[in-house]
Structure formats: C-alpha cells, structure tokens
Amino acid sequence: MYVVFLGAPGAGKGTQAAEVAKELQLAHIATGDMFRDAQKKGTALGMKAKEYMEKGQLVPDEITVAMLLERIGQADCAQGVILDGFPRTLAQAEALDKALAQQKKAIDYVIYIKVADTELMKRLGGRWICRKCQTPYHEVASPPKVKGVCDKCSGELYQRADDVPETIKARLGVFHAQTAPLIDYYTKTGKLTEVNGEGGMTDIRKRILDAIKKGKPGRNR
Ligand code: ADP
Ligand code: ZN
Secondary structure (H helix, E strand, C coil): EEEEEEECCCCCCHHHHHHHHHHHHCCEECCCCHHHHHHHHHHHHHHHHHHCCCCCCCCCHHHHHHHHHHHCCCCCHCCCEEEEEEECHHHHHHHHHHHHHHCCCCCCEEEEEEEHHHHHHHHHEEEEEECCCCCEEEEEEEECCCCEEECCCCCEECCCCCCCCHHHHHHHHHHHHCCCCCHHHHHHHHCEEEEECCCCHHHHHHHHHHHHHCCCCCCCC
16 A cells, blocks of 8 residues: 655654554655665765755755655565655656556555644744654654653654754745645545644544545545
C-alpha cells in the first residue's frame, strides 16, 4: 500500500506519519529527514541539499526524485510505504506515478492534512525536535516532560535552522506555490481525502486511519 501525506510545513505530517506507519506496518519515508541525515553525514547530497533548505526552498526535483526512488526500492518498502514530504511538486508526483506504474503499482491514498497558515506559523515557531528519533515537540502545545530531553529516547532536543520566522514564511510560500497544486492533481484521481489537522493528536490520527480504512471503490489496495 502506498500512502502520501500532503500538508504544509508544520501540519503535523511527520508526527502522524510515524504513528500511522507503525500501526499499519508500513515503512515511513520522510525526504526532509533523509536530507538532514545526509547533511549530518556530510555527503555530497547533504551539502547540496543544505544550500536550498537553509533558504526554505525546495531541493531540485532531479536530486529529490532520484533519492526517493532509490529508497522505495529497498527491501523494507516491499509491503508499502507512507511518504511524508514527498511529492512536493507536480514533477515529483508525475515521476512517482511513472515509476510505480512501471512496477504495476500505484498510490492508494493521499491524505491532505489541512491547517490554517496562522496556526502553522505558531507551531513552527516553538518546534523542538529530537536529534536521535526525530520526534517533534512544541514549547506550548506538546512540551517534553523534561525541557530539552526526548520523552521517548532521552535524546537531545534541538531547533531546526529553518524554523526561524523568515524561513518559515518562505517555506509556507513555497507550499502554496509549488505543493498546493498537488491537492488538485490528486483530487482528480479520486484518491485524496482532506483531514482537519487541528485539534488533539489522537483525534487527528483517528481521522487519518478512518480515511485509509474506508477507502473508496475502484481503488487498488
Ligand atoms: P517541513 O515539512 O516542516 O518543511 P521537511 O523536513 O519535510 O519539513 O522538509 C525540510 C526541507 O527539506 C524543505 O524545506 C526542503 O528544502 C527539503 N525537502 C524535503 N522534502 C522535499 C521534497 N520532496 N522536494 C524538495 N525539497 C524537499
Ligand atoms: Zn527521541
């Protein structure tokens, strides 16, 4: 099963994708995490991605698509995946459809997690992330039990370099200009469900799982 999570930065894609992937026993692939990992390792890919990420811009499609297709070909993805943060442009969506079609596969569900821009600005401003397991926290909305320490793995929490006001604005602009057209693209295929991304984490997760379980006739699963 292939599920795409679509949503603006700060919509909660990462948190929800991790939980839902565990529940449905699918691999969780987050292109943002892959780029940050490559940066930490200091690879050529990481250095290239850094130039764009620092400015809140998208990493070029060519680089991103190649990295993603390589990743979904790995053994742990055989049962299906949740894609978190990919595709983010029409060209990426088309490249993914084409690659899956070549293997007689297709995307089954697209979950669009919708959150208002004012709420997104608030969330991204106070975001802290675990260095070890990537769990996100929020100063106000979902603080860790101990300041600066991850509840799940005791890892150190840090603030992403691109979670500063100017870059947050740029990322939201990029979302509206380049990623929002995908809502239309996937609506036309009948695969998209819009989920309200505001409210309690458990409620939102339930909305997502309901959307996946319900499905729609005529889809391959
Ligand atoms: P967020 O959704 O909060 O912006 P991500 O971790 O998904 O966080 O992405 C961080 C950055 O990584 C993006 O701003 C972009 O520069 C880069 N990135 C991640 N996924 C993609 C993608 N599919 N295409 C291009 N760039 C990407
Ligand atoms: Zn952790």
